Amino acid sequence: MAVSRDHLLHWIASVQQIYARGKQYLTDLDSAIGDADHGINMDRGFTAVKMELDKSIPESIDCVLKTVAAILINTVGGASGPLYGTFFLRAAAACAGKIELNVHDVVAMFEAGLDGIVQRGKAQQNDKTMVDAWAPAVSVMKQALQNGNSIKSILQQGASAAKEGMKNTIPMQARKGRASYLGERSIGHQDPGATSSYWILQQAADLWE
DSSP states (O other), rough: OBBHHHHHHEEEHHHHHHHHHHHHHHHHHHHHSSOHHHHHHHHHHHHHHHHHHOOOOSSHHHHHHHHHHHHHHHHHOTTTHHHHHHHHHHHHTTTTSSSSBHHHHHHHHHHHHHHHHHHHHOOOOTTTSTTHHHHHHHHHHHHHHTOOOOHHHHHHHHHHHHHHHHHHTTTTTSSGGGGGGGGGGGGOOOOOHHHHHHHHHHHHHOOOO
């Protein structure tokens, strides 16, 4: 299949719903190693995104992603707003001029988003951040693309890698962000940013055939 603007809008709406349902879980994760507001912030941000997109639907794929980026930067507190905003802004740039996304475009979109997060946040794998979900996911998706897999299969493999990366943050000591101030006390807790990142990719895997 090819991913259209409407597929993208459905994905964003689904992400909003999962954050609305899971905001307490994310906030609980964040209460152990952060500011106890990640779930609240992500719910607020994507609720604002959904309201804007319901009110006025952008004409193109990249404009949808730019709208998401702008609203997240303006409404999501802490580091997550700029990081997720940069993710969607870079994703938009990768989709510029596209009427629909083929399998190569989808992988390029997520890779560009990851690159934006890394450049903005200066985190690498094993720092116990959202990069620990995104980096292995993008690596697996690029390999699956080379192997000729479908969009559905690529996204499913990516989501599985993101889930594993998320779980791998539990025994890590944080080296970036608010959690790094805790030192060894950050060990034993799942990173909330890696969790919210996994949810984003899992929704795409569930929805895009």
